[in-house]
Amino acid sequence: MSQVLVASNRGPVSFSLSDDGTLTMRRGGGGLVSGLAAVTGGRGPDGPPSENGAAPEVLWVCAALGDADRAAARQAPDGRLDQAGRDTGGAAVRMLDIPADTFHRAYNAVANSTLWFVHHLLYDTPRTPHFDARARRDWQSYEAYNAAFADALARDAAPGAKAAIQDYHLSLAPRMLRDRRPDLKIVHFSHTPWAPPEYYRLLPDDIGARILDGILGADHAGFLTERWASAFLDCCDLLPGTKVDRLARTVTRAGHVTRIGVHGLGVDGAALRERAARDDVAERARALRERVGDRRLIVRVDRTELSKNIVRGLAAYRELLVNHPEWRGRVVHLAFAYPSRHDLREYREYTEAVRRTAERITEEFGTPDWDPLIVQVNDDFPRSLAAYGMADVLLVNPIRDGMNLVAKEGPVLSERGCALVLSREAGAAAELDSDALLVNPYDVSQTSEALHRALLMPHRERAERCARLAAAATALPPHRWFADQLAALD
Numbered sequence: 419m420s421q422v423l424v425a426s427n428r429g430p431v432s433f434s435l436s437d438d439g440t441l442t443m444r445r446g447g448g449g450l451v452s453g454l455a456a457v458t459g460g461r462g463p464d465g466p467p468s469e470n471g472a473a474p475e476v477l478w479v480c481a482a483l484g485d486a487d488r489a490a491a492r493q494a495p496d497g498r499l500d501q502a503g504r505d506t507g508g509a510a511v512r513m514l515d516i517p518a519d520t521f522h523r524a525y526n527a528v529a530n531s532t533l534w535f536v537h538h539l540l541y542d543t544p545r546t547p548h549f550d551a552r553a554r555r556d557w558q559s560y561e562a563y564n565a566a567f568a569d570a571l572a573r574d575a576a577p578g579a580k581a582a583i584q585d586y587h588l589s590l591a592p593r594m595l596r597d598r599r600p601d602l603k604i605v606h607f608s609h610t611p612w613a614p615p616e617y618y619r620l621l622p623d624d625i626g627a628r629i630l631d632g633i634l635g636a637d638h639a640g641f642l643t644e645r646w647a648s649a650f651l652d653c654c655d656l657l658p659g660t661k662v663d664r665l666a667r668t669v670t671r672a673g674h675v676t677r678i679g680v681h682g683l684g685v686d687g688a689a690l691r692e693r694a695a696r697d698d699v700a701e702r703a704r705a706l707r708e709r710v711g712d713r714r715l716i717v718r719v720d721r722t723e724l725s726k727n728i729v730r731g732l733a734a735y736r737e738l739l740v741n742h743p744e745w746r747g748r749v750v751h752l753a754f755a756y757p758s759r760h761d762l763r764e765y766r767e768y769t770e771a772v773r774r775t776a777e778r779i780t781e782e783f784g785t786p787d788w789d790p791l792i793v794q795v796n797d798d799f800p801r802s803l804a805a806y807g808m809a810d811v812l813l814v815n816p817i818r819d820g821m822n823l824v825a826k827e828g829p830v831l832s833e834r835g836c837a838l839v840l841s842r843e844a845g846a847a848a849e850l851d852s853d854a855l856l857v858n859p860y861d862v863s864q865t866s867e868a869l870h871r872a873l874l875m876p877h878r879e880r881a882e883r884c885a886r887l888a889a890a891a892t893a894l895p896p897h898r899w900f901a902d903q904l905a906a907l908d
C-alpha cells in the first residue's frame with residue numbers, strides 16, 4: 419500500500435527483446451518521464467541522484483508499451499519491476515499488462531491521433547478528424563485502458579493516499595478512481611497544451627464532455643502555464659452542469675470542487691550538469707567537434723514529432739543560407755530528430771518529409787569540405803547533452819508545446835552561452851520571453867531572421883542572456899513542481 423502514487427502511460431523504463439530472448443532495459447523518453455524520474459526515488463535509470471534527497475516513497479504505475487514490456491511485466495511479481503531485481507532508477511514501478519489491441523487503440527488511436535492532435539491544433543481539417551463507428555470502438559478501448567489504471571491505483575493506494583495522474587492518456591482515470599476510492603486525494607496533470615474551445619469542439623460532444631468530466635473527478639487539475647489552464651476553464655464553461663469560478667480558480671460539478679493550478683516544470687540544474695560531466699558526453703563532444711570544426715553551430719533536439727515543426731525549422735535554415743550567403747561554410751546546423759510514434763502513418767510521413775527536406779538542403783548548399791546540415795536520428799542522450807554544451811544557437815520552434823524542456827536544458831549546459839530562438843507557442847516562452855528570441859512558428863522568414871540575429875549577437879550579450887535563461891530554467895526543478903502538486907491536495 420502506497421501513500422503517494424503516480425500514474426502515466428510511459429514509465430521510467432521500457433524494454434526491448436534481443437534475438438536470443440534477453441530483455442534489455444532502457445530509460446523512457448519525453449518531458450513527462452524526465453520530470454517524474456527526478457522525483458520518484460531521486461534518480462532516473464540513467465541519471466545521478468537529484469537535488470531531491472528526501473523524495474517521498476512513490477509507486478509509479480505505467481503501461482507495458484509493447485511485447486518486450488509485456489514480457490518483463492509478466493516476469494515481475496504482480497508487475498512490480500523493482501521487485502524482479504531490476505534497477506528501475508530508484509522508483510517502485512508497476513507495469514500494467516494491458517491487452518495489446520486495447521492498448522493500441524487507446525494509445526495510438528485515441529490518445530495520440532485524437533487528443534494529442536486536438537491539444538496541439540494538428541488536424542488537417544478538410545480531411546481529418548473523421549469520427550465514425552470505428553472511432554467509437556477506439557473510445558471504448560480508451561475507457562478500458564483508463565479503467566485498468568484506476569483499478570491498479572485503487573488496489574495499491576493506502577487509505578487517504580495521494581494519486582498523481584498524468585496527461586491526456588489518462589483523462590478518465592481521475593473520475594474512475596474517485597468512484598472506486600472516494601477517500602483518496604487525486605491530482606491530474608496535463609503536460610500538453612489545452613485546446614481553445616472552438617478547437618476542442620471538434621471532438622464528438624459526448625467524448626469532449628467525458629474527458630472534461632474525467633479530469634474534474636480530480637481534486638486538483640494542474641497545467642504547465644496560465645494559458646493552458648485558462649483554455650481548460652473556457653472548455654469547462656461550455657460543459658452543462660458545471661460552474662466555473664475564475665477568481666477562485668475552481669470548477670464545481672455534481673457537488674465536487676476541482677481546483678485549477680499552474681505548475682511550471684523546469685530542470686534540475688545540478689543533476690543535469692553532473693550527468694553532462696561524464697566521460698560518454700565528453701567523448702560525443704569530441705566526435706561532434708571533429709565534424710563541425712570551428713564553425714558556428716545551430717542545434718535542435720526533438721522527437722520527430724509533428725508539433726515540433728522540424729520541417730519549417732529546416733526551411734528557416736535554408737532561407738538563412740539563401741538570404742545571408744556570408745554564413746555558407748561558416749555555420750553548421752545539427753538537427754537531432756529522434757524516432758517517435760512510428761505506429762502512426764502521420765509520424766512516418768513526417769519523418770520522411772524531414773528526411774527529404776534535409777537532403778535537399780545538403781544537395782543545394784553542401785560542398786566537398788562543408789556539410790551545412792547534420793541530421794541524426796538515432797536517439798543518443800549523451801550526444802544531445804554534448805550538443806547543448808557546444809551550441810551557439812539553440813532552435814526550439816514547435817507549433818505548440820506544453821512546456822518544452824529542450825529550451826531549458828540547452829542554456830543550463832551551454833559552455834559559451836547560447837542564444838535561444840524559441841517559438842512563442844511553447845509553454846516555456848511564458849517563462850523565458852525576456853531573453854529568448856521569440857518567433858511565430860509558422861513564420862519561416864521570421865525564424866530565419868531570428869537565427870541570423872542570434873548568430874550575430876555579441877558574445878557578451880549572448881552569455882548574459884544565456885545565464886538568465888539558465889537561472890529561469892532551473893527555478894522550478896521537478897521536485898518542487900511535484901511537491902507543489904501534492905501540497906495543493908492538502
Ligand code: G6P
Pocket residue numbers: 428447448449450451585609610758759
Ligand atoms: C509528451 C507527452 C508525454 C509522452 C511524451 C513522449 O511529452 O506529454 O506524455 O510520454 O510526449 O511520447 P510517447 O508517445 O513516446 O510516450
